[in-house]
Amino acid sequence: MKYDIIAAGILEALGGKENISAAAHCATRLRLVLHDESKVDQKRLDEMDEVKGTFSTGGQYQVILGSGVVNNVYAEFTKLTGSEEMSKDEVKSAANQKLNPVQRFVKMLSDIFVPIIPAIVAGGLLMGLNNLLTASGLFIEDQSVIEAYPGMSDLAAMINTFANAPFTYLPILIGFSAAKRFGGNAFLGAALGMLMVHPDLLNGWGYGGALADGEIPKWNIFGFEIAKVGYQGTVLPVLAATYILANIEKFLRKRIPTSLDNLLTPLLTIFITGVLTFTFVGPLTRSGGNLLTDGIVWMYETVGFIGGGILGALYAPFVITGMHHSFIAIETQLLANLRRRVDHLSSQPLLWLMWLKDQQLWLYYS
Incomplete structure (x- = not known):
């Protein structure tokens, strides 16, 4: 040639x-x-x-x-x-x-979320496998597989634990990937994610119930109360917090003497970002994430298949232009909320109905 x-x-x-x-x-x-x-x-x-x-x-x-x-x-x-x-x-x-500002924003989301998709896929497939083992009447009339074969119950429990892990510790995955994308230290981003799901905090899945009962634990610092609430399965809080962390780190590295940089920069970065996360960033973005999810659920519940049709019709053009990557944050938030509801399923018909509606929403949304 x-x-x-x-x-x-x-x-x-x-x-x-x-x-x-x-x-x-x-x-x-x-x-x-x-x-x-x-x-x-x-x-x-x-x-x-x-x-x-x-x-x-x-x-x-x-x-x-x-x-x-x-x-x-x-x-x-x-x-x-x-x-x-x-x-x-x-x-x-x-x-x-x-790239224009919108394209840059889409690319930023893509750079953050695409690397962690395999972990989300693994968790989702394991969740489906657990459902196959625990669903009543799917393979055996009026019984689930583990009810018919009790020896498999621990296997199902183990699979369920594996399925939970990527969603429970989602902030760690996002923190690592986002800090790297924002130009900060990826391991500081992961440490921030760990801080947001620390076991000493109220588990994020139980936040709604604790809020209704008025039993949210708090830090009392010089009379200023800060809620001790975790951010398991959340997306927007860790994204915003990691952006702040990366910028604080870059700001400090330019001003702290080289001899003290390795000691003071990580210390101050984590401390300042952690305080901001639990006082302002976390509560605000948690509410924003819930509104985003509720808005899509509202579209489904209000206009039914028409809403699903609108999303489905627009999705292909978005894929062609690359804009579909902006939905990854929304989809991950919806997955996290679905995981939250599945974890709290009981024999109450209302909870089962909520779970079924979430599944139908994902059918339409996909």
């Missing part, structure tokens, strides 16, 4: 070297940032046998060439453009400059 000819053809179809802002490659694709994508001769690229496909996403224009071919084409491509070889991260940074 004459890689120089292929590279020249691709470059000409892309509008010439004047239209190339940045270029890198991965295992199969050229990753390019163009000044003006309207100058791309898409028909010419489609007619090239060596080009297996093209697409534009996140400010990057990508040309699929295949493993092995892309390395050689990229080497010739950089010679023709007169540019130095760049890493994928450098190209991503250049691509981010082209």
Whole structure:
């Protein structure tokens, strides 16, 4: 293959070297940032046998060439453009400059939540497996599997514990990922998440009942009372708190002497962020997350399948534009609320009805 000819053809179809802002490659694709994508001769690229496909996403224009071919084409491509070889991260940074504020916000959510999706998927599938073992009448008439085979009850209990873990400690996962995305220390983000689900705090699942009974524990600091409530399964509180943590950490690192940086910066960062989280950030964002979830539930309960149809009709265009990543925070909050209700199911018909409605909501929403 004459890689120089292929590279020249691709470059000409892309509008010439004047239209190339940045270029890198991965295992199969050229990753390019163009000044003006309207100058791309898409028909010419489609007619090239060596080009297996093209697409534009996140400010990057990508040309699929295949493993092995892309390395050689990229080497010739950089010679023709007169540019130095760049890493994928450098190209991503250049691509981010082209995104508008809404696209940057969507990409931020994507960068935070996509890495933790496997943990959520694992928990959800284990939850489903537990339901198969404990659902009455699913495989055996008027009985669940564990009722018919009591020896499997501990297996179901173990699976349920495994399923709970990603949702119970969700703030730790989000704290780690978000701190990394916001430019802070990822382990400080994880420590903040641990602080928000510490066992000394009132479990977040029991917050509603404790609030109704007036039994919420509090710290009393010089007459100022702070609720000792955990944030198990929440999303918005840890997102906001981690953003504050990352900025406080960066602020302190610029001002604390190097000799004291490793001691004082983590100490002050965790302490200041922790106080702000339990006094202002947590309570406000907890209420905001509940309103967000209640709004989607209201749409389902008020307009039924029409609301589900509206969400379903809009979801595909959102996926095409990349906007669907902004729903991940909402979906994770809904999953956490569903987990909360499942944990409190009892023989009361009303609670079962709430659980069934949540399942129907997810059917429509998906």
